[in-house]
Amino acid sequence: MTRSRTTAAALILAVAAAVFIAVRFGSVALSTGDVLDALKGRGDPVKRDIVVGLRLPRALLGVLVGGGLAMAGATFQALLRNPLAEPYILGISGGAAAAAVTVLALGLVSAGSWVLPAAAFGGALLAILLVFRVASAADRSLDVRVLLLAGVVVGAFFSAMIALWFALSEASTVRNAVLWMMGSLAGADWRVVVTAAAYTLPAGIALIALARPLDLLAIGEDTATYLGANVEQVKRLAFGMASLITAAGVAMAGVIGFVGLIVPHAVRLVVGSGHRALLPLSFLAGSAFLVLADVVARLVIAPSEIPIGVVTAFAGVPLFLVLLRASLR
Amino acid sequence: MKLGTDHLTIQYSGAARPALDGVTLSIPAGCLTAVLGPNGSGKSTLLRALLGASRPSTGTATLGDRDVRAWDRRELAQTVGVVSQSETIAFPITVREMVAMGRFPHLGPLRAEGWRDREAVDKALERCDIGDLRNRQVTTLSGGEFQRVRIARALAQEPRALVLDEPTASLDLRHEMSILGLLRDWTDDGMTVLLITHQLNLAARFADRMILLDGGHVAAEGTPSEVFRREILERVYDWPVRVDEDPVTGSLRVVPLS
Numbered sequence: 001m002t003r004s005r006t007t008a009a010a011l012i013l014a015v016a017a018a019v020f021i022a023v024r025f026g027s028v029a030l031s032t033g034d035v036l037d038a039l040k041g042r043g044d045p046v047k048r049d050i051v052v053g054l055r056l057p058r059a060l061l062g063v064l065v066g067g068g069l070a071m072a073g074a075t076f077q078a079l080l081r082n083p084l085a086e087p088y089i090l091g092i093s094g095g096a097a098a099a100a101v102t103v104l105a106l107g108l109v110s111a112g113s114w115v116l117p118a119a120a121f122g123g124a125l126l127a128i129l130l131v132f133r134v135a136s137a138a139d140r141s142l143d144v145r146v147l148l149l150a151g152v153v154v155g156a157f158f159s160a161m162i163a164l165w166f167a168l169s170e171a172s173t174v175r176n177a178v179l180w181m182m183g184s185l186a187g188a189d190w191r192v193v194v195t196a197a198a199y200t201l202p203a204g205i206a207l208i209a210l211a212r213p214l215d216l217l218a219i220g221e222d223t224a225t226y227l228g229a230n231v232e233q234v235k236r237l238a239f240g241m242a243s244l245i246t247a248a249g250v251a252m253a254g255v256i257g258f259v260g261l262i263v264p265h266a267v268r269l270v271v272g273s274g275h276r277a278l279l280p281l282s283f284l285a286g287s288a289f290l291v292l293a294d295v296v297a298r299l300v301i302a303p304s305e306i307p308i309g310v311v312t313a314f315a316g317v318p319l320f321l322v323l324l325r326a327s328l329r
Numbered sequence: 330m331k332l333g334t335d336h337l338t339i340q341y342s343g344a345a346r347p348a349l350d351g352v353t354l355s356i357p358a359g360c361l362t363a364v365l366g367p368n369g370s371g372k373s374t375l376l377r378a379l380l381g382a383s384r385p386s387t388g389t390a391t392l393g394d395r396d397v398r399a400w401d402r403r404e405l406a407q408t409v410g411v412v413s414q415s416e417t418i419a420f421p422i423t424v425r426e427m428v429a430m431g432r433f434p435h436l437g438p439l440r441a442e443g444w445r446d447r448e449a450v451d452k453a454l455e456r457c458d459i460g461d462l463r464n465r466q467v468t469t470l471s472g473g474e475f476q477r478v479r480i481a482r483a484l485a486q487e488p489r490a491l492v493l494d495e496p497t498a499s500l501d502l503r504h505e506m507s508i509l510g511l512l513r514d515w516t517d518d519g520m521t522v523l524l525i526t527h528q529l530n531l532a533a534r535f536a537d538r539m540i541l542l543d544g545g546h547v548a549a550e551g552t553p554s555e556v557f558r559r560e561i562l563e564r565v566y567d568w569p570v571r572v573d574e575d576p577v578t579g580s581l582r583v584v585p586l587s
Contacts, residue, residue, distance in 0.1 A: 081419045212438045216430060220416050225382060227486070228406030228434035273420040 004277040007270055011284035015063060018291040022059035023051055025295060027302040053189070059291050061188040061196055065253045066263075066290025067283035068200040068245040073260030074267075074282045075207055075242040078218040078275065079235060080144050086261035087246040090151030090239075091127040094158030096250040098165075099123025101177045105165045116180070117187070117251040123158075124247035130154050132239065142235045144221075182307030183256035185294050192252050199248035203241040204283060210238055211275035218273065258312040259286050262320045269323050289316070330393055330408055330489040330521050332356040332379050337388035339374055347386065348374040350545040356523055356538075358490075361516040363532035364525045365556075366542035367566055372525045373414070375542065376494055379523070380411060392490075406434035410483030412476075412493040418467050424478050425463040428453055431485025453484035457511070473504030480508065490521035497528070509535045533557055534580040541565060557581040 024035050028050055037043030038051035072087040080089070088094075099119040109115050131154050135147035166174050207214075213234040216224035224231050249256070263286045264278065271277045293311040300306055333355040340347040349371045356362045356379075364372050377383040378390045381397040390397045392409065400408075410431070431453065432446045454460045457477040462470065467478060476496055483491055491512070497505040505528075513535050516522050526532050532539060533553040541549040541556050543565040549556040559572045562583060569586040 077420070083419060209438060212433060212436070215426075216433060218420055219418065219422075219427075219430070220413075222382070222413050223416055225402065226380060226406060226409075226411035226413065227430060227482075228403035230402060268421060272426065273422050274426060 004271045004281065007267075007277075007281055008284065011281060011288060014288040015284055015291070018288045018295075019056075019059045019063065022062065022291050022295050023055045026050070026055060026298055057190050057193045058185050058188040058294065060193045061185050061252060062291035062294045063287040064193065064196045064200045065185070065249040065256065066259055066293075067287040068196075068204065068249045069256065069260040069290075070263035070267075070282040070286025071204055071207060071279050072242040072245045072249075074264035074275070074278055075214065075238050076260075077264060078214045079238050079242070080148055081218060081220070082148070083265070084261075085148075086257075087242065087249070088155075088255065088257070088260070090131050090147065090243070091154035091158065092124045092243060092246045093250055093255040094155035094162075095127025095130075096120040096124040096247065097177075097181050097255055098158040098161045099126070100180055100254075101162050101165045104173055104177050104180070105169045113187070117192070120254075121247055121251035124243075124250050127154055127158065128243045128247065141232055142239065144235065147239070179307060180254045183254035183309040183312075184297075184305065184307060185253050185290075186305065187252065196248055196252045200245050203244045204279075206237065206241045207245075208276070208279050210234060210241075211279055214238060214275040214279075215273070218275075253308075255309065256290070256312060257309050258316045259290055262316050263289060266320060266323050269326070331358045332397075332490065332521070332523065333391045334375070334378065335389050335391065337378060337390055338386045339371075339378055339383060340386045347545050349378065351388065352545070352547055353388075354540060354547055354550055356521070356540075358521045359516070359519055360537040361512060361522040361524065361535060362538045362540060363536035364523065364540045364542065365527070365529060365532060366548070369544075370542040370565075371545045372542055373494060374545075376492060376523070376525060380409065380492065381405065403434045403437065406486060406488075408488055409490045409492060410486045410488035412479050412483050412491070412496050414494045414498070416479065422467050423463070424459060424465050424467060424470070425450065425454070427467055427478055428463075428481045428485050431482040434486055449487055450485050453481040456484060456515075457481040458507075473500050476500060476504070476508065480511070488520075490523065491515070492523045494525045495527065496524070497526070505531070529557075529562075530575070530580075530582045533582060534575075534578055553581050557583065 024030060024032060030047060034043060034047050035051055038048040069087050076085040076087060076089060077083055099122055100116055103109055103115055103119040131147060131150045134150040136142045213224065213229045216227050216229045217231065217234055221231050264282045267278055267282045267285050271281060293315060294308050296311045296315065297306050297308045334352050337349055337352045338347050339349045364375060366372050374383065378385060379397065381400060392400060429442065429450050432442065432449060436442065436446065454463055457480055459474060459477050459481060462474060467475065470478065480496065497508050509531060512522050512524065524536065536553065538551060539553055539556040540547060541561065548565045549561050557572050559570060562570050562572065571584045571586060572581060573584065575582045
């Protein structure tokens, strides 16, 4: 437990540092003094706008989405008893992306900045409901093998739909859609941050409350039942909450890969598989990781940006391999 | 804590005949009872029914004086510890963490471990002689050590009954004997133990009572000397046998003939 506490303290500092770096650095050069002035509501109004109106909400969206994805990934891995599981494995990203591409292809996004996230969120919910209905058809219990299979199949269906829209759309639309699908935090403003928080934080707290039953579930459903867990209820809640977090993340920031797969494994290497430590620490690690990835995405070819999903994979793979090797010593 | 069934029938959907067919039996408290029978005779189905994990087609399974399906799951887990046939571990976990899972029925999802819980875990580790392994990763253990960890987890529940499904199936002689010896000791201390096994002779040596299942029916029930009859065993196992007394241990033994 002391190891978890030390890790938690280190990760909280890391998140704070990452948010500071994200606010301090960008295509417009600011000094630390500028940032502090802006946060106090003083100084140059343009710089204040950049700090409070753009960079801070963007960093906080990174905290919520990165943390949420990592936590959802850890939950799906336990629920499906599959180390390869990640937040998008059950077709959520497919549903969100198909809906997003549909509104892009139909030109509906001109109606307002809310259209794309709303459509993506709706598509994600549709995929979740579809997969849930298929997996719980027999005997009113949720069969995780069917859940996995249904998720993959539903995802494939939505992929085909996306491909169809691509074939029918102009090149610029396809480019926009692909960029959206690779993920970006560029859509952040305070309203988006509040919306993301309203989904992610309550669902995240619910998942942490389920931590001990998830420990049992990760061993096996029979074992969990014999140890006194209400397995069906735990599975439904875990699936529902993790899906909701993922759907909110995809809606606000597109499909950011890799965070939900790798961060839980990295955290497990340090503090083990107990979900009472794993879930909150995964949230913190995912937050810090995604906020820093976004800094890189903004700076590499500033003033343009590269998709954040590219950074998470480029930075995350070597990082994970190093951790993995260290754990094998 | 006594267990029993009353005209219990369990029919799996799609199966030609019921897995258990009108079985009535009683498993007395404070005894080591062995459940025997050929493959597919209904042993594991009986175990699942006694634990309330499968729904009877007709009849009931009882724990204490109540229908087992009327028990709250956590209350049930405070009373009966289970060692199922097998478990696969997908994520890294230490021996201590795995055994501490046995405290879930007492702690529930939210309460933190207290001194009472740590004491129960330590005692379970010690009684299974795996205290030295507490910080080891479960995946690095040998088969015998892993079984002891799973039994220790059941003990950490501080149950009044233990139910084990072939706990020694893949173990070598020494590990098998030491686990059966532990079960015998705990029974003598007042635990009710139900043991599914294929080891007829070891069952005759360690068990107080036996239940012999055959095709979903009870072929024989009672003390080893009541169940170990040549004509019964030959009929159930469909193989010629001789029953005699082991000159060294004094218990009954079955010798398959060819």
